[in-house]
Amino acid sequence: MGGHVSNFTPWSALYGGILIGLASLWLMATLGRIAGISGITYSLLPPKAGDALWRVAFVIGLPLGACLWSFWHGHAHATSHAPAWQLALAGLLVGMGTRLGGGCTSGHGICGVARLSPRSLVAVPVFMATAMLTVALIRHVFGSTP
Amino acid sequence: MKRILAALSAGALFGAGLDESNMADPRKVLAFLDVFGQWDPSLLWVMVGAVTVYAIGYRLLIRRDRPWLAHTFNLPTASRIDVRLLGGMALFGIGWGLSGYCPGPALAGLGLSNPDVFALVPSMLFGGWIADYWSKAPSLPVKTIAAEAK
Numbered sequence: 001m002g003g004h005v006s007n008f009t010p011w012s013a014l015y016g017g018i019l020i021g022l023a024s025l026w027l028m029a030t031l032g033r034i035a036g037i038s039g040i041t042y043s044l045l046p047p048k049a050g051d052a053l054w055r056v057a058f059v060i061g062l063p064l065g066a067c068l069w070s071f072w073h074g075h076a077h078a079t080s081h082a083p084a085w086q087l088a089l090a091g092l093l094v095g096m097g098t099r100l101g102g103g104c105t106s107g108h109g110i111c112g113v114a115r116l117s118p119r120s121l122v123a124v125p126v127f128m129a130t131a132m133l134t135v136a137l138i139r140h141v142f143g144s145t146p
Numbered sequence: 147m148k149r150i151l152a153a154l155s156a157g158a159l160f161g162a163g164l165d166e167s168n169m170a171d172p173r174k175v176l177a178f179l180d181v182f183g184q185w186d187p188s189l190l191w192v193m194v195g196a197v198t199v200y201a202i203g204y205r206l207l208i209r210r211d212r213p214w215l216a217h218t219f220n221l222p223t224a225s226r227i228d229v230r231l232l233g234g235m236a237l238f239g240i241g242w243g244l245s246g247y248c249p250g251p252a253l254a255g256l257g258l259s260n261p262d263v264f265a266l267v268p269s270m271l272f273g274g275w276i277a278d279y280w281s282k283a284p285s286l287p288v289k290t291i292a293a294e295a296k
Contacts (some may be wrong), residue, residue: 017195063257093241095273101234128188134243143151
């Protein structure tokens with residue numbers, strides 16, 4: 001872990017994390033479902049009768065909640081300034097990978113880790129490692145962005 | 147109707163948490179992943195907050211017979227550590243590092259008028275569709291290691 005610690009925002013990170021944990025608990029308490037964003041979304045392609053409406057509601061709620069919260073707090077939102085092809089390629093890999101691996105940062109990273117699921121405990125270090133390696137290559141070997 | 151409102155509010159609270167923690171900002175995520183640069187550990191604190199709350203609440207919740215608005219708790223039971231899991235997660239990590247977006251922040255970005263996600267989300271959905279198509283192909287080699295052996 002080289003370099004300097006910069007722009008560390010421990011309190012907003014912790015508050016936000018607690019909100020995410022509560023949101024995931026709320027979904028388990030009411031509908032008995034794991035709050036895995038990738039799984040909730042992909043199971044809509046194609047939608048199955050009787051199992052689609054709650055997924056659609058969750059997927060609409062997510063940007064809605066982020067939008068309302070950002071209005072309230074006035075966060076300045078920025079984009080990555082990455083070229084569109086890079087974003088599209090990234091999206092393709094994220095979509096394929098999370099579908100094959102059965103989860104993402106939420107389903108494996110939060111719910112799975114908290115439940116001590118063996119698959120999730122393996123999944124998290126794997127995606128953390130390849131993500132950190134990718135950023136290291138882009139930024140420190142090729143000197144590119146973002 | 148109650149079920150829809152429950153899911154909508156859960157999604158909204160999740161989105162609010164992503165925005166509060168700045169995890170919908172790809173620069174913040176990439177700063178966490180950049181361990182050889184100006185490392186920003188914020189994402190770790192998001193995970194700590196969320197996992198702690200969920201770990202405690204989950205154990206209390208599943209003592210109940212059933213959720214409030216459904217008949218059963220839907221809990222994943224798979225425990226196989228196989229090539230699909232490892233390969234999938236490796237691919238996901240590369241995409242995450244390439245952009246700073248995982249699925250939650252990508253969808254949240256649709257509500258934050260962030261132009262990035264208009265390129266990223268459609269191809270993410272397409273990627274999920276391709277993976278489904280592959281998974282149905284009978285030739286996919288799946289080697290499994292018993293989770294207990296790990």
